[in-house]
Amino acid sequence: MxxxxxxxxxxxxxxxxxxxxxxxxxxxxxxxxxxxxxxxxxxxxxxxxxxxxxxxxxxxxPPTGDERLHAVLLYAARERTGSVPAQPGADRPPASPAGEAMITGLAALALHGFASAPPPASLEVLDVLVPRLRRLRSTGCARVVRTSSLPAPEQVTGVPVAPVARALADAVARLEDAVAVRRLLTEAVRGGHCEPAAAVRELTAAKLLNRPHVVDAVDSLLAEGRALAERRLYRMVRDHGLPEPCWNVDLRLPGGPRLGGLDAYWPEQAVAVELDTRAPRPGRRPEDEAEWSEYARRREHLERLGVTVVHITPRKLRDLAEQQAAVVRTALMAAADRDPAAYVVVLPR
Incomplete structure (x- = not known):
């Protein structure tokens, strides 16, 4: 046969x-x-x-963890004609219905390698993300999560899995434990799984920033993201042979007001690097708008004084460090062709 x-x-x-x-x-x-x-x-x-x-x-x-994952994906795709998702662990990507069903939430985070997420085999239910109009109900070990904007799935050991930021939002939506939420968000950034801004966008879209324990965790997330970006900035300067700057300084006019803090500053060339770690949030509050206006005003003031400010995002530091080092190097070399900058006082921040 x-x-x-x-x-x-x-x-x-x-x-x-x-x-x-x-x-x-x-x-x-x-x-x-x-x-x-x-x-x-x-x-x-x-x-x-x-x-x-x-x-x-x-x-x-009892079903194994892989069998439960496969069963949930088969259940989510069973109304489609013909094809079904690939078996977890298979070499080929899933057939077309898997593009409309993917594992999300805690199970997805575990598949992405989160140590703080329990393994799928230990979860009573597995979240599966499907389009909003799918006629499907939660039952047994399958919990249906609907969305009007389905992300492209990522393949993890042959399983279609929601991207980390989306899986985080779906996991946090089910968690009331502030410690667990904080642990997941911190690992997302510290482990390099996800940029803080991406996580905040998904949490905002899921309307989770009205929960106090989530807001507190997001504050920690942003602080963690900034610390990680600073470490990447140090590594960029040293790995690409840039001159050593003054790190984490405040600039002031002599006898005048504070001009603002900078992450790196080369006094002789009047070149500064500022990490742009702001996390845009749709529907910002008035105080958020004021913060953004102050950010732009401070940048313009420094430029008028002859200080070249290079803004670098954490994502560019992670993915394009060599390119960003070249931008800084170009600014340093161009200093000789510019008019001298105004005299400023450099103080530790």
Whole structure:
């Protein structure tokens, strides 16, 4: 019998011997197993069990973590015609329905490598993200999360998984434990999984910033993100052979007001680097608008005084450090061709 020949109802063990131990009723029918026989084998004490509506586990014992993940994806895709997601661990990407169903929440974070997220096998339910108009309900170990804007899934060991920022928002939406929320957000940044601004955008879109324990965790997230960006800035200067600047300084006019703080400053060339770690939040409060206006005013003032300010985002430091080092180097070299800057006092910040 060739690989593509359907199995007869008399040889169901040949299915269980294959790589997939979780199949839909449609897949079983394609292999020659009738609905009646599948139902008989899923009776209490039988060799199979129905894990989710329309999804059968081809052994009587507890499902493994991979089997539960696969079952949830099969359940979410079962209303589509023909194709179904790939088995977790498979080399090929999932078929088209997996583009409309992906694991999210805590299970997705665990697959992304979060140590603070419990393994999928230990979770009572697994969150699956689907388009808002899908006619699908939460049941058993599958909890349906709907969205009007489905992100492109990322493949993790063959499983379609929501991007980290989206998975974070879906996980935080279910958590009331402030410590757990803070731990997840901190690991997202410290582990290099996600930029703070991306996480804040998803949390804002999910309307989670009206929860005090989430707001407190976001404040810690932004502080963590800034500390990480500062370390990347130090490494950029040293790895790319830039002159050593004065780090973390305040500038003042002699006998005058404070001009603002800078992350790095080269006094002889009057070149400064400022990390732009602001996290845009839709629907900003009036005090947020005031902060942004002050940021722009301070930058313009320094430029009028002849100080060249190079603004670098954490993402560019992470992904384009060599390019950003070249920008700073160009500004330093161009200093000789500019008019001298106004005299300013440099103080530690």
């Amino acid at each position: 060739t690989h593509n020949t359907p199995l007869s109802p008399r040889s169901p063990h040949r299915i269980a011997d294959g790589a997939r131990r979780v199949l839909t009723h449609a897949q079983l029918r394609a292999r020659g197993v009738s609905a009646a026989e599948a139902g008989e084998r899923c009776r209490p004490g039988g060799p199979w069990q129905q894990l989710l509506p329309g999804v059968v586990l081809l052994h009587p014992g």
